[in-house]
Amino acid sequence: MTQFRPNREVVVVGVGLHPFGRFRGKDLATLAREAVVEALKDCGVRWRDIPVAYFGHVYYQGMSVGETALASLGLTGIPIVNVENACSSGSTAFWQAYWGITSGVFDLALAFGAEKVPGGPVTVTAADSPDRFIGGDHMMAGYALRMRRYMEENGATPSALAQVSVKARQNASLNPYAHRKETFTVEDVLSSRPIADPLTLYQCCPTSEGSAAAVLCARDALRSYGLDESRAIRVIAASLTSGNYNGRGSDHSAFSPYRTEPAALAAYEMSGVGPEDVDLVQVHDAATIGELQQIESLQLTPKGEAWRATVEGRTALTGDIPVNTDGGLLAMGHPFGATGIRMVHETVTQLRGEAGARQVNNPRVGVAQCSGAGDVTTVQIFAR
Amino acid sequence: MPTYSRKSLAPVDPRRLRLNDPDGSSGTLLGMRCLNCEVCVFGEAIFCQACSSDNLESVDLSSCGILYSYTIVRVPPEGWPGPVPYVLGEVELPEGPHVLAEVIDIEHSDLRVGLEVRLALEPVQAGDSGPTLMVYKWAPSDVTQALPQEGSP
Numbered sequence: 001m002t003q004f005r006p007n008r009e010v011v012v013v014g015v016g017l018h019p020f021g022r023f024r025g026k027d028l029a030t031l032a033r034e035a036v037v038e039a040l041k042d043c044g045v046r047w048r049d050i051p052v053a054y055f056g057h058v059y060y061q062g063m064s065v066g067e068t069a070l071a072s073l074g075l076t077g078i079p080i081v082n083v084e085n086a087c088s089s090g091s092t093a094f095w096q097a098y099w100g101i102t103s104g105v106f107d108l109a110l111a112f113g114a115e116k117v118p119g120g121p122v123t124v125t126a127a128d129s130p131d132r133f134i135g136g137d138h139m140m141a142g143y144a145l146r147m148r149r150y151m152e153e154n155g156a157t158p159s160a161l162a163q164v165s166v167k168a169r170q171n172a173s174l175n176p177y178a179h180r181k182e183t184f185t186v187e188d189v190l191s192s193r194p195i196a197d198p199l200t201l202y203q204c205c206p207t208s209e210g211s212a213a214a215v216l217c218a219r220d221a222l223r224s225y226g227l228d229e230s231r232a233i234r235v236i237a238a239s240l241t242s243g244n245y246n247g248r249g250s251d252h253s254a255f256s257p258y259r260t261e262p263a264a265l266a267a268y269e270m271s272g273v274g275p276e277d278v279d280l281v282q283v284h285d286a287a288t289i290g291e292l293q294q295i296e297s298l299q300l301t302p303k304g305e306a307w308r309a310t311v312e313g314r315t316a317l318t319g320d321i322p323v324n325t326d327g328g329l330l331a332m333g334h335p336f337g338a339t340g341i342r343m344v345h346e347t348v349t350q351l352r353g354e355a356g357a358r359q360v361n362n363p364r365v366g367v368a369q370c371s372g373a374g375d376v377t378t379v380q381i382f383a384r
Numbered sequence: 385m386p387t388y389s390r391k392s393l394a395p396v397d398p399r400r401l402r403l404n405d406p407d408g409s410s411g412t413l414l415g416m417r418c419l420n421c422e423v424c425v426f427g428e429a430i431f432c433q434a435c436s437s438d439n440l441e442s443v444d445l446s447s448c449g450i451l452y453s454y455t456i457v458r459v460p461p462e463g464w465p466g467p468v469p470y471v472l473g474e475v476e477l478p479e480g481p482h483v484l485a486e487v488i489d490i491e492h493s494d495l496r497v498g499l500e501v502r503l504a505l506e507p508v509q510a511g512d513s514g515p516t517l518m519v520y521k522w523a524p525s526d527v528t529q530a531l532p533q534e535g536s537p
Binding site: 120121122123127130132133134135136137138140141144145146148149152193194195196197198199245247248249250255 | 396397400415423424425426427433434452453454455456457458459460461462463464465466470472474476479480481482483484485486497508510517519520
């Protein structure tokens with residue numbers, strides 16, 4: 001794989017978030033704009049100084065929603081790109097913003113994302129696809145297939161899987177932006193409504209609405225825009241991959257539980273840091289099994305052992321590899337286009353030491369990882 | 385089970401399934417094999433997934449495989465035309481590809497990873513007015529049926 005070499009150092013200067021949940025009566029563009037305003041306020045960048053914007057979203061709710069969302073801030077004539085890359089749409093928008101700056105084309109860039117996900121099981125294909133007849137197009141069923149196999153191969157217990165959700169809710173209870181803040185027990189998780197055995201309702205992320213935004217800047221341009229370097233967080237890697245041949249002769253994502261590995265390797269190489277340097281991580285926990293296999297893909301534990309790390313409390317806020325410190329998809333909720341940038345928001349907030357009750361102890365390096373249909377995977381590494 | 389006219393039924397996806405009889409009572413899963421690196425995939429391919437060669441040949445895939453994983457789907461996706469719950473199985477074929485499809489004719493308590501299964505075809509109508517297509521599914525196989533096909537590992 002060709003990997004472009006970054007030229008200019010890129011930093012995140014501002015982040016903004018709209019709470020995740022259900023907001024009937026607020027349209028997608030309004031939802032998206034509110035996070036953008038928060039991100040601009042966070043860093044003090046003037047809207048008219050933003051030269052380019054990338055907007056992640058998935059569900060069709062009108063054309064050019066990115067343009068509509070930003071129009072009320074002022075029509076400045078900048079390029080605005082609407083990005084659809086499944087669950088990695090927001091993180092792909094961030095990836096584009098990063099490369100726009102590091103390549104030298106832009107000094108500043110806005111990455112934002114928003115979604116109003118419909119209720120019910122998430123499908124990937126068009127309504128007339130053969131996969132709808134065959135029964136395989138069901139996101140959580142795909143995770144359930146991975147989970148059954150993982151438990152079988154590694155001896156992971158149902159309660160170990162459930163602990164991923166318990167930990168997510170504990171973290172979210174400290175986060176006013178989360179969709180689900182009520183804590184529960186392993187027993188509550190296992191006795192919740194079955195969705196696709198062995199996955200129960202509380203092991204599946206809620207379908208949510210929400211938005212997130214980030215303002216990126218070239219480090220060498222901070223002074224000319226009057227920005228505060230002390231709150232800037234460095235982006236030391238941003239990788240994006242799609243599916244590789246996985247030995248199973250199909251492109252169904254249920255078949256690629258470790259699809260994040262190539263993006264993780266590329267990001268570690270680009271950044272010069274390794275798994276041993278990572279102080280906190282946000283991963284794509286659309287279902288409990290997802291968190292475990294993403295942790296393993298990032299080499300934070302050996303393969304087949306992330307469930308043990310979870311049971312031992314190593315992935316909790318007080319553990320040695322805190323995972324999904326804001327509640328993750330399982331408790332923050334999952335508005336597709338916003339999720340990748342929500343992870344950036346949490347990582348930046350933690351690295352700044354501004355995470356309040358859920359602050360982990362003195363982190364220096366944070367990782368954000370998203371993956372979605374098409375085996376689209378992003379890994380970003382941040383450092384202060 | 386409702387009765388269907390099996391005359392002129394079409395396969396759910398002609399790139400993945402060929403019907404061998406006019407009434408659709410038997411069929412064959414279709415794949416492509418790379419003549420450069422030997423990798424075999426389910427369904428159509430123009431270039432090899434593994435090595436990008438375009439030197440591919442069409443192959444008939446085995447009608448028996450092993451249940452690699454399974455789930456009992458309690459909340460179906462929108463548009464699912466079958467009963468609820470249904471069993472979804474990921475089946476590993478001797479040639480390598482994994483094929484996702486419904487597993488039928490089995491008690492939930494008999495499901496286990498490693499179970500030998502065989503291809504089964506059933507007509508499925510989409511909605512009240514949609515087309516009826518022959519859909520490939522998996523059913524438990526007895527031991528003699530599940531033995532590897534000639535020439536496979």
